[in-house]
Amino acid sequence: MTDVRIRMFVADDKDWLLEQHRFLYARDEGFDETFGALVSDILDDFIAHHDPERERGWIAEDDGGRLGSVFCTHTNEETARLRMFLLVPEARGQGLGRRLLDLCISHARDQGYRDITLWTHESHRAACALYAATGWQIEDSKATRSFGQDVVEQNWRYRL
Structure with missing residues (x-):
């Protein structure tokens, strides 16, 4: 991975990103198909409705192979949301x-x-x-059942 570049997300990246989320989260976390459905809905909504000035998605790639992603979406006028942060294991x-x-x-x-x-x-x-090393703070944490697993959900915030 000597020449990693980061480029804008395009709709053609959806299938790869969805498959990576489905596969990695099923393998590593035991998540069921409801997780893939959530990711698909998030990506479909972003593709159809995002504001290209305020909201962005990026894909990291090396030698044409995709390695990861991150998205910045709009919550409200003061708050953005980080989404779809993913790296393949080899990256x-x-x-x-x-x-x-x-x-x-x-x-x-x-x-x-x-x-x-x-x-x-x-x-x-x-x-x-x-997140902790870069100044993010946990806002809340709760045990719940999601995607077929008992998990502890966390909400984090970073003051800009």
Whole structure:
């Protein structure tokens, strides 16, 4: 991975991103098909309705192969939302996640948002460690059952 580039998400990336979410979360977390349905709905909504000025999605790739993604979406005039943050296993641990996270935060700041939020699960330890190391704060945490699994959901916030 010597020449990783980050480009804008296009609709043709949907199938790859959906398949990666379905496969990796089923394999690593035991998530059922309801997770894939949620990801599909999020991507369909983004493709059909996103504001191209305020909302962006990015794909990281190396030699034409996709490695990961991150999205910055609009919650309200003051708050953006980080979504679809994903790295394939072979791209982890090399600083690419930090690059994607920084890009999303920078975009939100440039668009005049005051903060950015995200929703995740406690079991995503590497991502949560990255959030904590870069100044994100946990707003709340609760045990629940989602996607066929007992999970601990977390909501995080970053002040811009």
